[in-house]
Amino acid sequence: MLAANITGAIATLWLLRPWIAAWQLGLWAAVTLTIAGVVAHRRHSTRHRQNGYASLADVRNTGLEGLALGFIWSVVPIVFCPQTAPGVAAGLGIVMAIMMTAAAFTMAPLVLATLGFLLVLGLALIGRLAFEHNFAASAGFSVFCILLVAICISRARGLVALRAAEIALGERDETVSLLLREFEEAGADWLWETDKGRRVVKASPRFAVACGLDPITINGMPLLQVLAGPNWDSGQFAAGLHELAGRLNGREGFRDLRLPVYVGGEERWWELAAAPRHDERGGFAGFRGVGSDITEQRASADKINRMARYDALTGLPNRLLINETLGRAMAEAEKWGGRCAFMMIDLDRFKAVNDTLGHQIGDRVLSRVSERLAQMMESGTLCGRLGGDEFAVVVPDVKDEDALLHSAQRIIDTLSRPYEVDQQTFYIGASIGIAIGPRDGEDAETLIRSADLALYRSKDAGGGVVHAYEPQLHAQAEERRLLEMALRQALEKGEMHIAYQPVVDAETGNLGGFEALLRWQSTEFGAVSPVKFIPLAEEARLIAPIGAWVLRTACLEAARWPGHVRVAVNVSPDQLQNPHFVTTVASALANSGLSPERLELEVTESVFMHEGLGATKVLERVLDLGVRLSLDDFGTGYSSLGYLSRTRFSTIKIDRSFVQNASRGEREAVAIIRAVVALADSLGMATTAEGVETEAEHRMVQGFGCTKVQGYYFSRPLPVAEARALVQKRYDSRAA
Template sequence: MTHRTTSPFTRTRSDFRGLIGLGDFADSAEWAPIRAAQLSAAGRLAWIVFVVNLAGVALVTMLFRHDLPAAILLPWAGLAIGLSAAIAIRRMAGRNHSRITATAARLRESALEGLLLALFWVVPALGFVPQVDPLTGQTFWLVLAVQMMTAAFALSAVPLAAIAFIGVTGAAAAASLLLSAQDVLGGTMVFVTLLSLVASLERGRMMVRLRASEIALSERDETVSLLLGEFEEAEADWLWEIDAQRRVVRAGPRLARTFGLDPAAINGTSFLALLAGPTWESGNVAAGLRDLAEKLKRRDSFRDLLLPVYAQGQEFWWEISASPRFDENGQCIGFRGVGSDVTEARRSADKINRMARYDTLTGLPNRLLINETLAAAIAESEKWGGRAGFMMIDLDRFKAVNDTLGHPVGDRLLSRVSGRLKRIVGDTGMVGRLGGDEFAVVLPDAWDSARIDQLARTIIDALSRPYEVDQHTLYIGASVGIAIGPRDGRTAEMLIRSADLALYRSKDAGGGIFHAYEPQLHAAAEERRVLEIALRSALKNDQLHLLYQPVVDAGTGALKGFEALLRWTHPEFGVISPAKFVPLAEDARLIAPIGEWVLRTACNEAAKWKDDIRVAVNVSPEQLHSPNFVNMVAQTLAQSGLSADRLELEVTESVFLREGTGTVQVLDRLIDLGVRLSLDDFGTGYSPLGNLSRTRFSTIKIDRAFVQDAARNVREAVAIVRAVVALADSLGMATTAEGVESEEEHLMIQRLGCTRAQGYFFGRPLPVEEARGLATGDRASRAA
């Protein structure tokens, strides 16, 4: 349903063409009720026109009875009276058919009626007056003036008829007077004519405006009635009224039904007690109700005041608005207002609020609510001189579960972790999920440091126990970072930052432990930030270079190749250890461009060596997961001219943790190019023995820790080296022992059957010029 809110006559009510029934929009629906009002008014005044015309005809007949023959005068009088009567009857009968709407054609028909009446009065003005004496003529002009003024009043509702009658009769009278040299009377008649026309049009305009206002008010009343009807039918809101003592004077049916009472029974009861329900007696009323009582006390108007209402064992949420009422003496006699039931909207808002502050997977508070709770805990601790604690928990080895078993299993594992955390922490704090595999614990009371440390140990031990998920037995761990406020931060952001630094230290130490924040961690973090900024420009500023460590035959000591080792020398910080900047490059996603530079540089250099000398280049997992890596390797070999079988790419066991990315397929494509693959640091990571059979590695590199322990006759190390050599032999792979630094270690790897060796015993990493000298044969004897 639609409702008109503004009058359709605002634009047209004063338009002259619409007033007289002419113009392009005269037949528009907007003017239809106005035209009906015009014709109806003309019908009501038709008897006046008839009476005045009848009196005028009688007077003229009496005036001219001695000067004109009856054969002329009486027919004129009879026709004039008959015409006036016919027009009056037609007007009076037609008004009942035009109350609501009328066409512009009917309005224009009135011009013909006015014209016919005028023509009957033109006859005596032009034909009778010249034949009588001046005194009789002057009397006639007076009668005609009365006719014109009557028409200006009675025909103003239909201006076109008034114009026709007044204009024609006035013009005829003025012409007759001016032709008979009665200039003064002629001028007077012109003035009377114009005055009558103006008066008629103005009165017609006022009538139209008045009717337009009445129609607008009627439409407004109709709209209000419709809205009130819809309002009552919808039962969404209700009206209420109270007296100065806050007793209900009038209550709508909606209000009564809510409380299960008859509307008459509510009248006279306390409005506040009615809304408070069972909380009224205990005095434990809601804050919104207290606000309402205060506003009623101060006699203030209010809008959309939200308050809970208890009725029939249920809780409702209402919004009420009201204004005070005053008597003629300015005394407040109560309030009158409206109430709305917003219970469903409130529930929806609560649901949205929960979704915004709780994690959908685990049901734990999310980062937003954690921040709010931590901020409140810090503020409370500062107020009372206490301490607030914050733990940041990161799961160890969770990524391997996600990558190998899929996200659905990972999600169910996170739910199990959240359950264990809630049971451990209990009522001592709030457990939340920051995102991914990161959780947090907010501890409002963190006075006892020993208790906090014990809680961290309990969390690590509990989360490290095995999980049974979808018939999989899963083992993960946890690392924890702890910060205490206000010592480690006076805001939630600062405390979270401090706990994050402590967690980073725990992860950097291998995981499975906890660390509390220490001020020097900020210094380490700042150093890391500065190094990352410097590393981003190191490649462009030519600060990176390669060293080449010889790889020899374990039996003869003959040079077989070099391993390219990346080094960084900063003009301000000096030589920076690869153990520091390589992990930084991986975290900052700089390893791909740096790794490409290393590969191109090493291949360009190796192309200058003897054809039987190979170059080994370390490749990070991030490079292998790039879709363009194989194409980049092929392009590098083509541009450098290096034979593919002289390039050996070294990968670590961690590349197999993301099988979904197609690592094995990438390795197979590299082998198809003719490139050799070497599995670095075998046995120190995840022992993917199945992957050895699926991927055609050419070499397995034995970590230096096993080599050194085996040289000291550590039984476990000797067994591992012997097993690796046997496994490589069975798969047709070579073995390279890393970190050989003494003759004793060299002899040991020979006995155990290693194929190749590298380490300080055979040569330290060499600058490019020295390595080139060895590789081209200029210093081959020294290598032997």
């Protein structure tokens, strides 16, 4: 339409330029193209209308637009033609006829706009011809106009009928697709349908049974009454039911709407999805949808979500909940001018228990420690486990520092009493560091750091004591400074090396790959634990070069192995906050010649606690290289289901604490492992059970459906030479 107006305007200007003043032609052309441009813009802005229907006001506006175009073009025969020669007038008549014919075809679906344009311009031409006493031409042009109007109306009817049929068919296809998709993918159990009064119609037997009613009784009942159950009379509805009522009132489609319902006096959780349905004339006829009972899935998800705030081994709050509680306590202290305290507790001599008697005994001792701590807590005071053998206590209101120190000493005395486990007696002490807010820190993070420094001082003093934070803690700071200096030179001195721990197939026991584990043998400090130097490397911003070295070394080593053997490399959250990490991975693969699918990067859940720093985007770019991604230590930190659906993990690693607890018959650990395996299967992910140390544990994780296992039962972390020998041995046996 816009092209026709532009072409016609150019032709008109060309014919009239010798006869009409330039300013008159310019003014007319500007107004004509402005009106045509505005009309074209409105057409373009409404061409993607979602619901397929136009309002009455929209249709009327198109008629006004047609009249406006007709009036501006009628200036040509009425005003301009009298000032031209007969030959030019004939040419202008041809242009007008072409414009009218083009309008009849290009704007045919908008019949009001077309008729307005044709009638105004046609009457102007007919009137001009009659004014010049050219009655034959006037009559012929009248017949031409009538034919164009008839063609326009006929074509408009056909186009509108065809479009209406397409819209209706599309809506039906969308509804059917929604029902099938929800039924097949979401595991829906039944269908439901309502009329436009939101009353249940055509109730299926499965839907009636799910509601605890018979199909005859349920038909005709309001859907909201069926779902509200005994709460219908009281009017106390769940938030999900209010949302459902709003969607039904607004005649809006919805999906994944979860709400509680009561069936036979028992609370169940349902998930509903529906779309509005229309009759043959496009009128609203009600809703048709699907529903499923997700009570069991919700219970499993609740168990997994609980791991986000509670420690699986001890049942105490974990680091996340401790931080949140401390943050609230500090806010209250600042608001009311009070004080709060944070105690950091570290067990003494606990490492010896783990090293000599194994992690199973160590975990049982930790459980006993948590029980003693929980029994000592006063009202309002929270104790939790930070991780490993570290615990914390948040005291929201501190009135007497001496009383606080006395409570800390009482904790040490209580935890230092002997423990009886498996007819063995253990003596483990405790050291405590205390920081008081807001004096020792204006926020939770600073206060925790202050308590940590105080704890270092307690450990340096030999343990078994409590120290409050002091501004000058020289001994601890000096030790960390020296360790950091040594760490900065560790790579240059060749003190770093990698140990490789095998990962095997749970069913066959075949070697599937290795996990690359960084080790530091310092000439000054001896063998430094990764638990000690990895956090220091992150804090000192040394993790990037160290991590890049580990990645290059592991890829070069894995390139020597057979093609089916993979290598897994742990990646720190700090590395993923660096956009250049993607280049590091690509370079390591290119220089080693290792196939991307043979490299697996292991990340922990803490990566997703600071998504604003870009770690998730870096992971997506790494995945685009073809590298596999594993979620390590799932359930021990900030577990959430959201990032599992947003990130393309290939493997979920189940922490060893769950494996060990399940081997002892703890039902909660068994339920959690089953839930994680089921979740991984549904998302197309593999599961690796860590810390498998006995044949019984191996058989147990096989029964749970874990696909891979890793632990001392198969092998400890091996030096590179022994890892090569193991690969060659397995390769030779497979070849044989």
